[in-house]
Structures are given as C-alpha cells and as structure tokens.
Amino acid sequence: MAVFDTPEEAFGVLRPVCVQLTKAQTVENVEHLQTQLQSVSDSALQELQQYILFPLRFTLKTPGPKRERLIQSVVECLTFVLSSTCVKEQELLQELFSELSACLYSPKSQKPAAVSEELKLAVIRGLSTLMHSAYGDIIVTFYEPSILPRLGFAVSLLLGLAEQEKSKQIKTAALKCLQVLLLQCDCQDHPRSLDELEQKQLGDLFASFLPGISTALTRIITGDFKQGHSIVVSSLNVFYKTVSFIMADEQLKRISKVQAESTVEHRVAKLMVHREADWVKSTGGKLTILIKKIIECVSVHPHWKVRLELIELVETLLLKCSQSLVESAGPLLKALVGLVNDESPEVQAQCNQVLRHFAGQKVVVGNRAFADILSENLHSLATSLPRLMNSQDDQGKVSSLSLLLGYLKLLGPKVNFVLNSVVHLQRLSKALVQVLELDVTDIKIVEERRWNTDHLSASPKTSAMRPWSQVQRRYFRFFTDERVFLLLQQVCQLLGFYGNLYLLVDHFMGLYHESVFYRKQAAMILNELVIGAAGLDVEDLHEKHIKTSPEELREIVTSILEEYTSQENWYLVTCIKTEEMREELTLKQPGFQAITSGAHNTCQATSLPAFSKPSPTICSMNSNIWQICIQLEGVGHFAYSLGEDFRLLLMSVLYPVLEKAGDRTLLISQAATNSMMDICHACGYDSLQHLINQNSDYLVNGISLNLRHLSLHPHTPKVLEVMLRNSDASLLPLVADVVQDVLATLDQFYDKRASSFISVLHALLVALAQWFPDTNHVGQPQEHTAEKEESHLNQRILENNATTAEDIEYFLLSYLKEKDVADGNVSDFYNEEEQSKPPEVDEKDTGPDVEPPLPVQIQIATDVMERCIHLLSDKSLKIRLKVLDVLDLCVFVLQSHKNQLLPLAHRAWPSIVQRLTNDDPLAVLRAFQVRVT
C-alpha cells in the first residue's frame, strides 16, 4: 500500500472515507477509515488531525442509542489517530477527554456502564493514549481546577474498573491509565518534568482524589491472592506514587496557612482540598491505617515480586513523606525489616540495599532518628516476643524472628540501648529460652548406644574432611521448622556480635545457673553468642563497629568452659547404673565381644521392655544427654571462634572432651568427636591423633589428677586408654609417669575397678610392643592390634576343648626347663641384651652405686607383670583372660631382657599353673611358652 506523505495526497484519500462515515455511521465505515489511515504518514496525519477526528467524534456525540460495536471501533480508531499525532489545543484535549470518559458512563447507575469488556478496554486505552498525546504545556494547563469534576469522574471510573472487573487485562489497563492520568506514568513519552509550582498545583488538585484512590487501591491490594501478582504490583505502584506525590514533604512545606483566593467557580472550589497542617495530620492518620493493612497483607504475599514492590513502597514513602506520614514510619520500617530474611534472594538483596542506604544516610523520620524508631520497635517486639513465641505457628515464628533479626542487623551496636534495659533483656531472653526448649521425651536418645569401643581411633581418618558446623538434629518442643532454628541461631550470633558480650554472657550464665529447665537453652544461646562475637559468620552493616577483642573473648570463653566442664554440669547421669554395669562387663572386653555377641543381642532385647515407657527419669536422662551434647558442641564452637588461641584452653578442655568421646551414649560420643574435629581444625592439627599426641601432657595431667579421685571420675582409665592408642614412642616419659599413678591406684582398687585398669594395661602394652618392636624377632608380627589379639584369643578359646594331656606334659617339661634357666646362668643372655637396648634411654643421671637403669618401657612392663601375677586369680573369668593377654604382651616386650623376665616368669608360674589345672583357658599357655623360650 502506498504511503501518502503530503497532507494533500492524504486528504485526497481520506476525504471520501470521512464523508461516508459522517453520512453513515457504521462499523464498516470506521474500519475503512482506519485502514486508510494506516497508509498516511504521521506528519500528514497531524495536519489532518482535526478533520479526521471530526467524523469520529460526531459518531460518538450523535444522540440516541448506539451499538457498542460501533463505539468500540470508533474509540479504537480515535486511539489510533491519537497515538500517531499530538493534541495541541487545550480545548480539544478537554473535549476528547470528556467524550471518551462518557463512553463508559451509564446515566442510570453510579457504576460503570454494563458494556462489553472490549469496549471498556478500548476506552481505557483511548484515555491513556490521549493523555500521552497531549502536547507540551497543554497537559499542565489541562489540570486546572475546573477540570476537577471531569477528572474525578474518570478517576472513579478507572478505580471501579480496576476493582470490579474480572478481566485481568482490563484491571491492569485501568491501573495503568490511572497512573497516566495522575501524571505518575513512568514511560519515556512525557516531554519534561514539572517544576515546583506545577507540582504543587497538581498536588492540590489530586489531593481531592486521595481518599478515593487510596481506599480503592487498598481494597485491591488486600484482595484475594489469587487475583494475580501483577495487579497487586501495579496497584502498589500507583498507591505509593500517588501518596508520595500528594503527601510529599517537599510540597507540603510550601503550603501556606491560608487558602489562596479561589479564582474558580464556587462549585468546583468546594471540591478543592487545601493541604494545610490539619488536613495532613488527619489524612496521615487515615493513610496509616491503610498502610498497615497493606503491609500486613503484602509482607506475607506468596509472590516475591509483590514483596519486592513493597520494599519500593516503603522506601519511597519513607524518603518522600517521612514528615507527613510520621505515624506510618514504624509499620513501614517493620515491614522492611521483616523482609531482610526473605526467602527470595532478590527481595533480600533489595531490602539489604535499602536498609544500608537508610542506615548510611542517617535518614531522619519525622524529627526522630531512624535508630530511635528502630529501637522503639525492638523494644515493643521484645515485649511481645514471649507471647508471640508462645502463640504463633512456625510460619508466624519465622516472621517474628526475621523481624527481630532485621532490627538487630539495622541497629547494630545501638542494640545495647535495648539490652541495657533489664526488663527488655529479660523479655528477649525469656522468649529465646522458651522457644529453644528441647523435646526430651524421645526414648531413642538414651537408647542409642555405642558398642564399638574402637570407634574413636578409627573415625578421624574417615571424618577428617567434615565440613564445619554440622549440627546434630535436635527436636524442639515448640517448633519443627528448621528455619526457626536457623533464625534463632542468627539472632543469637548477631546479639553476640553487636551486643555487650559481657552483659549477655553474664545474663545467660545466670539463667544457666538458675534452673535445669533453662540450662540447655542458655548453653545453646551462649554457644551462638560467642560465635557471633568472633564475627566470623556475621555480615556487618556497620563498618565502624569494634569487635570484641580476642583477649576478651578468650577470657569469656574460659569462664564459660569452666562452668561447662565443672563437676556438676559435666558429669550427669545419662544412663541407668545397672545398665552401665552390665555394659561394663561386656564392653570392656573387646576380645570377648565376638563370642558373646549372640548372647548380647538377646540381652539387649530383654532389657528393652524395661525402658519402653518414657518415664520421668528417661526424660531427665535425655535432658542430661542433650545438655552434654550442647556443651560439647559449644566447645567446638568456641574453638572455631578462637582459632589458634584455643590451644591455650586445651589444657583444661581436652581431657573432659576426650572423656566424653568414650561415652557410650551415641549422641554424646558423636558430639564429642565432632567437637574434637572442630578443635583440630581450629588449632591446626591434622587429625585427632595429632591433637591427642601433641597435647598428651595436658591429658596426663588430667588423668593423673583424676586418678586420685577415682570414684568421682570412673572413666579416667578409659581416657588413658584412648590416649595410649593415639600416641607414639616420643611420649614414653610421660606415659611412664602416669603409669606409676595407674599402678598405684590399681593397688588400691584391685577388687572394684580391675577390669577397666586391665584394659588400660592391655592398651599400654600393645602400645609398648608397637613402639619398641623387638629386633630379634623378625618373624613376629610387629603390629599387635587389638583385633589380632581378639582373633588370637578366640582361637585359643576354641582350642580349649582340644587341650590334651600332651599339652600339659609339654608345658610341664618346659616349665622345668624354664625354672632351670631362671635359677641358673643367664650371663649369656646378659650381653646381648645390653646391646639391643634402645639408645634414647641412655641417661647418665645415676650415682656410682646404682646399676645402669633399665629402659623405661622395660621397667613399665616389669611393673605391670608384677600386678598381673596378682590379678591372675581374679574371680571374674573375663579379667583372668584379659590378664593372660596382658601377660602375654609383657613377655613379648620383655623377651630381650631375660634377667627381668625370668624371675617374674618364675613368680608367675604358680598362678598360671593354677589356671592350667583349675580353669578353662588353658590354651593361653601355649602362646606363653612360645614367647618365653
């Protein structure tokens, strides 16, 4: 189709069409005109604008009922013309505006006319296009007071459409149009920005519509979530643009007290609003109600774009209307803060940015500092928090806590103003403690047992790469949502980061002491506080904030740890005594376990019904288990917080933790192992072995002191056992030292605790045998691992039945031979032995009258063997078996030192013979003989 560039050509083409339309107003003719128009250039069309518009407007103005279809096509055609041309005359603009608005006017009712949706859409678009096509200054002059009634009509029309129509398209278009009408359009077509005076005039004009617009929009916004997010987003957009325009502080401060002499006619003047102080105040109050409604609804809107728009709303209103909407500042900030932890990263980022902006700009809201409002909000939140935590569901808790978190983030160091108030601190802590209450009714906690005693020495290799901060799954009484816990953690960390750590630690320590009921929660909070104080995971909004110094932190951690590891908080009842005893009997015998495992299972099964009902004692034991776990976790946290500095605390902490690592409650031993891993990471040790090895001196200190009070610390031998398994020959002097204590203690407790001591002695000699492998015995296996011993023993026991007279005879023969050697010459062996001595023990600290000292390990083995001789006749079969094991190892270690071994062997003989004749584990002797000869 040819394009007609000049007005003359275009006129020639359009004239017949226009004439025809004027004569016969049919849809076909209108459509014909529109088709023709498409071939006319914009400039030509501009020239002919009036001419073309005439038949169209004529059609609209023709009185009498018209077909909707016709009106629609006319409006569409009109829109087309307007979109390509500008309206340069004020009068035309006004008329067109009225004519278009009138299309939807139904004289019978106040509501928009019941016309087809297509027509409504066409009219809305027409209006929108019309406003865009207004040329330059015309648009400003258009908004003079006299237009008020007509404008008001259009506004209410559009609001009605946006609110009541079903079609999403119409709603969106109506809102868009409304925005255009109020000159808040954000498209590029508007030629220039308004100057202050013009803004004021417009503001005055629009102020009349504010009540209508704001209430209608609020209804839309707070309507059904199902109406689609784009409607809500645009409504929010229009809402805040309108409000922020009309209520802008900039404009309001220039409004004079007295209303200017009105130049308009009386009828219109009545509609005009004068925005003086009283009006602002009352409007602000009313708007606050609406804003609160909006916030309440939108902040939990499922769609993130809506929440994003809310941030925009808050930002705009707070920036532009902080004076006029002073009452809304609180709720607005609250909304913003609540979104800080939004699940959508976009919302979160935007929110953080806005908050950072506010915090950085020292924004003042209505004569009050931003921070004042925040701390006031925090005060009131702290006050209501206990109630909220009590009554809300998980979702509610999440939002309350998010809010709390947001305030803390924003207030930063100023949070201390709130914390310094005793009442508020108490409220806050009460809420935290209350919500963190653990569920202790679960039977599994007590039930889960660790059966494998070698667990610790095996675990470090497998779990060395464990990522930090893996928390044991906890069950809380008042919530199940993991997010709640994460939020609580963050809250505590922030408190620790910004708050006065001394004050907080003191307060929660107080709670910790106050009652068993609070103890676990307080410990959890303390753990997080310290992590926060170290500032490792906290994103700081306040750059100038001074963190707690490492020295202070260490001091605080030291005092907390002292409390944690004190007798009454660390050694709690976690299992029933009888059960303990039973386990002791079965478990202290790793070598025996394989054999009894069949019986073991049944034993376990029979014991279960006894605990099947959760009784108060089970609850309290569960509670104790959790407390220990939390404290252990705390140790790990503290190590993480202090890093290398934690090394200094190892002297007091390592022993208790290691002790718990051997605990038979699964959760506790897990927690202890985890916390040791954390220590390894923090202090730069490669593995648990490394950690234990490097700090054996501290461990030995603890072991030796605790051995003095064995009844209070029954697990001490266990720790030594673990230590021995994880150390190497370089620790021999230390080991020698502590072994003296062990033997001295064993001498006091032959009867009661022999079994645990025998385990230690076994571990000790296994270690000695490993550290000082005998060079003369190349054929001997140098690694004497526990498993080997185990299989060894099993094998021997299996052989029990096969013991024959030949064995006994062989034994007796060798016994005689042995005795002969013991009594007779040993000088041949003597020289050899001197040479095979390890060089490192060559110390020359003795006077001339003392024999050359024995190597330390030989001395130890000798001492141990001495004890074994006595224990060989113990009542318990298990102990006897174990002792024979140990004896075996003693002989292995001593084999190169015949003049120590032989007298001892000689002394041991009678007891062994006793075993041989009266007892079953005869086969042990065979191994014994092999070693001796």
Next chain:
Amino acid sequence: MEHTQRTEVTAPLPSMAAPPPPSPDPQFVLRGTQSAVHALHFHSGAQGQGCPLLFSGSQNGLVHIWSLQTRRVLTTLDNHGGQCVTWLQTLPQGHQLLSQGQDLRLCLWDLTEGRNAVVDFVHLESMGFCRGSTLAMGQQRWTLAVPGKGTDEVQILEMPSKTSVCTLKPEADAKPGMPMCLELWQADSSSRPLLLVGYEDGSVALWDISQRKVCSRVACHTEPVMSLDFDSQKTRGVSGSAEKALAVWSLDEQQALQVCRTHEITNPGIADVKIRPDHRILATAGWDHRIRVFHWRTMKPLAVLAFHSAAIHCVAFANDGLLAAGSKDQRISVWSLYTQT
C-alpha cells in the same frame, strides 16, 4: 618405701566441716624434667609483659624454663655438666638468672628476648648442698653469699665484679659445722647487710657482714638446719631441719636471736621452707612427700598437701600466690592456695 610414715591424715583446712572433702589437688603438674627436681624459682615476667615463668633445676644438671601459660617447657638450659642444680634465682634487674650447680659453678644467664647464654660464672669452692643468697645493693650492684672454701666458711662477693668482700669464718671454738643455708637481708633502717646462716649443728647465726662478726647465734635444732626463711618486716624467721620440728625464731632490737617456739610435725625432714611474699603463710617441703602450709603469724597448720610420691626437695611462691613444689619423683606440682577454701 616409706610406708610406715603414711599415717598422717591429710586434711586441707581444719575449719572444714565434716564430711571432709576429697584431698585437694594441685592446680596442675609439670612433667618432663625426667630427673629429680632440686630447685624452683618463679619469675613473674617484667612489668606485665611476657607470661609468668617458672624455673626448675634438676638432678641431671638441666634448668627448665616453664611457661605457666602453656604449662610447657619453653627452653632448657644446660651448663652444669650433668651435676645437680641446687639453687635458682633471678636478679631484680632484668632477665638475668643465677643457677648454682654441684659442678662448683654458679652461672649467670642472660635471658633477655629469648636469649639463653651464660654471660658469667663464679667458681665455687664448696661442694655441699648449701644454696647461695643474693642482696641487691644498688642499681647494678648486688651482694652474693656462697659457701666458702673452708668447710665452715661463707664467702661474700661483690657482684657483678666478682670481687671478694670477705670470708665469714666462725670463731675457732664455736664449731658449728658446715653452713647449710644462707639468707642475706638488710633491715629497712640501716644499710648494713646482714646474713643468716643455718649450720650443720642445728644452730642459726646472724652475721654482720661489714663487721665480719657473729651478732648472735642460737641453737634451734638438734639436727642440721636444712633451710630457713626470714621475714624482715616482723624480724622473725623460720627454719627446718632433718628433725621433726620447725623452729620459729625472732630477732630483737639488740640483734639477738631468740627461739620463739618450735612446731612439731609428724614426720622428720624439712628440705625447704618458704614464706609467701605477702608474709601470711609459709610452706614446707617434707621428706615425707607432703607439702605443709602454715599460718605464718600463728603457725597454725592450714593444710597438708599430698600429691608427690617421693621426697619433696624445694618449694617456691610466686608473687600472685601460686605455690610450686619440686620432688624427687620428677614432678613439679603447682598449687593455687587461694581457691581451696
């Protein structure tokens, strides 16, 4: 070995109500000297900088420097040819340590900024167990008392120039035997240095160094005096010997020594006695493996600390109240006496 002696009931404080709490534990134990410990000395670190240190001298001639913060050995000093180190003392000015060994040498160590070098030594002429004593005389000068050449002599040296000031030899008819312990001191009112000497015959003598004569001498014990300590504020001293008693003696204005009282203890042999710097309590090192703590003014027994498994050779107090004891069982136990109430 000494099982028959283990009869004394270990009680922390007499005022404690029944039931008795478990016997108190040391705050911590230092292990690793690998030899009997014969000398201990605390060093609080110069004006708050650096952590407090404990020096220990052992039978095998080594001096260990322990950090009380990490409870580990920082450095080992070895310059006594494997002979027992009997006495350790830091000098008031700076990081200088004196160590006396049975190799007949008294070494002066420079420990500034982590150094550990012998800067000077004094050759000793007596082999006994008698420990030396020092007294600051001015900014840099100090007086040193060590056992002298003759068996009953004490030698006074001016340091650091090592010039011999005099030799204190008892009168011919006195025959007090060897000096066993020395304590130099100076009354606040006068500038004359005085020396207390505990002799082999159980007597304690006060020497006026400038006049080179014995001011007073009193027989306190029937066995050799093993150690003594003197409280110059109260002008009272205490001495321990091989016998089963502690002697408390005082010095009157005429500088005459008088035995005030003797305090019986269960088992014989006090290897060392020290009064705490605040003059409130004193501690003794017992051959019976026990540390005994007494109230210094009343001599009321406060505690018997049982931990060691062999004779205790030495005790030492730190300025902050820590008590350390070194024993033949190769351990050093460190006690915090304030927390045990």
